[in-house]
Amino acid sequence: MRKFVVAILMVAVIATSVFAGGAADKASAVVPNNQKPVVFFNRQPSDPVTGVIDMEVMNWNDKTYYVGFDAAGGGAVQGQLIVDFLAGADPAVVDRNGDGIIGYVLCIGDVGHNDSKARTQGIREALGTWAGSTDPGIAQEGSAVVGGVEMKVVELDSRAMTGTDGTTWNANAATDAMMNWATRLGDQIDMVISNNDGMAMGCLQASNYPEGVPIFGYDANADAIEAIGAGRLTGTVSQNVDAQATATLQVIRNLLDGLTGDAVVTAGITEPDQYGNKISAAVDYIPETKAVLAQNTGVNASNWTEYQAGSRDAGIKQTEAPTKRVLLTIYNSGDNFLSSSYIPALNYYAPLLNIDLTIVQGDGQNESSCTDKFTNVNSYDAFAINMVKTNSGWDYLDKLQY
Ligand code: BGC
Numbered sequence: 001m002r003k004f005v006v007a008i009l010m011v012a013v014i015a016t017s018v019f020a021g022g023a024a025d026k027a028s029a030v031v032p033n034n035q036k037p038v039v040f041f042n043r044q045p046s047d048p049v050t051g052v053i054d055m056e057v058m059n060w061n062d063k064t065y066y067v068g069f070d071a072a073g074g075g076a077v078q079g080q081l082i083v084d085f086l087a088g089a090d091p092a093v094v095d096r097n098g099d100g101i102i103g104y105v106l107c108i109g110d111v112g113h114n115d116s117k118a119r120t121q122g123i124r125e126a127l128g129t130w131a132g133s134t135d136p137g138i139a140q141e142g143s144a145v146v147g148g149v150e151m152k153v154v155e156l157d158s159r160a161m162t163g164t165d166g167t168t169w170n171a172n173a174a175t176d177a178m179m180n181w182a183t184r185l186g187d188q189i190d191m192v193i194s195n196n197d198g199m200a201m202g203c204l205q206a207s208n209y210p211e212g213v214p215i216f217g218y219d220a221n222a223d224a225i226e227a228i229g230a231g232r233l234t235g236t237v238s239q240n241v242d243a244q245a246t247a248t249l250q251v252i253r254n255l256l257d258g259l260t261g262d263a264v265v266t267a268g269i270t271e272p273d274q275y276g277n278k279i280s281a282a283v284d285y286i287p288e289t290k291a292v293l294a295q296n297t298g299v300n301a302s303n304w305t306e307y308q309a310g311s312r313d314a315g316i317k318q319t320e321a322p323t324k325r326v327l328l329t330i331y332n333s334g335d336n337f338l339s340s341s342y343i344p345a346l347n348y349y350a351p352l353l354n355i356d357l358t359i360v361q362g363d364g365q366n367e368s369s370c371t372d373k374f375t376n377v378n379s380y381d382a383f384a385i386n387m388v389k390t391n392s393g394w395d396y397l398d399k400l401q402y
């Protein structure tokens with residue numbers, strides 16, 4: 001079926017290019033879409049149930065890559081941040097009802113998303129509550145050292161945080177859940193843990209949020225960093241959005257500049273590129289999954305000022321690279337991390353790399369809200385894709401078949 005559709009589309013495209021004479025865009029008129037660079041970012045092509053990376057999608061062509069961050073490493077960083085906090089805390093203060101148990105509630109985010117799964121696992125492993133599953137509610141009794149005293153740890157409740165409209169990582173759902181938890185569980189709650197800052201800030205919005213209860217997020221969004229400074233949020237993890245946004249554009253830049261082999265994932269990333277640019281933060285390349293991954297760092301009251309908004313990577317400067325057109329999709333215009341951290345970074349670095357970026361955004365529920373805007377593909381030199389569902393890669397690639 002796919003081949004049949006392709007054949008028809010090929011006829012259509014040949015006809016169009018004959019009549020248009022390649023006027024829309026000279027560069028791309030000669031390059032078939034299926035030979036253009038495709039970089040997936042933030043949502044890794046994978047099975048939403050098992051989390052296994054979809055290498056069929058990743059091997060779509062030799063110019064297909066993923067740019068994200070070290071999800072498993074990040075889960076471990078988040079777990080360690082919480083364990084370190086407990087180690088330095090006073091048991092008499094943290095254990096609010098004095099029952100000798102540290103009770104926590106968990107905001108999961110998106111049960112079908114690799115990053116979300118890795119964080120749930122990292123937190124549960126660190127607290128000993130890991131029972132072999134990243135699903136809500138599947139946790140065992142754990143333990144942690146609190147100010148030198150070993151205490152039991154219990155996951156009181158955990159929820160996916162799907163909005164009433166079906167969107168994932170939903171901050172309003174977290175506010176509602178927190179209201180419910182605070183009413184139902186009262187002073188059994190000693191800690192609130194969230195797999196992203198959007199939901200953590202959502203919890204803090206609950207009118208009955210138990211004052212002073214430690215709360216952890218993930219992403220190091222600007223408002224979360226300020227909340228750490230103000231003593232409202234206890235900690236978060238930076239997934240190094242500047243490195244990711246730059247790397248997404250840089251891999252595309254390298255491919256369009258004709259680089260091949262290792263240079264595609266090292267030039268401007270771990271080594272200076274031909275324009276003298278290089279990302280300052282640590283970035284790894286995983287050849288088995290064609291993944292370029294930024295590293296994570298824990299953020300708390302001791303170092304939050306280093307993560308305040310406005311600090312951009314000085315290693316990336318204005319280049320004279322030839323201008324290229326890139327179409328980039330965002331799965332949900334309402335996603336806190338993408339809209340408040342990732343897109344501003346993209347908009348900062350794209351002009352420096354001379355990438356003319358067109359960003360289209362979806363509703364976070366239906367893939368078609370993105371794919372409907374994934375059009376006029378002939379007039380772009382490359383594509384950057386952030387899917388609604390991690391197994392929707394073909395919905396985009398099918399549009400690039402010829
Ligand atoms: C971020 C979340 C965000 C999600 C979107 C994750 O890496 O931590 O905050 O909602 O990506 O795909």
Ligand code: CA
Nearest residue numbers: 095097099101
């Ligand atoms: Ca307790």
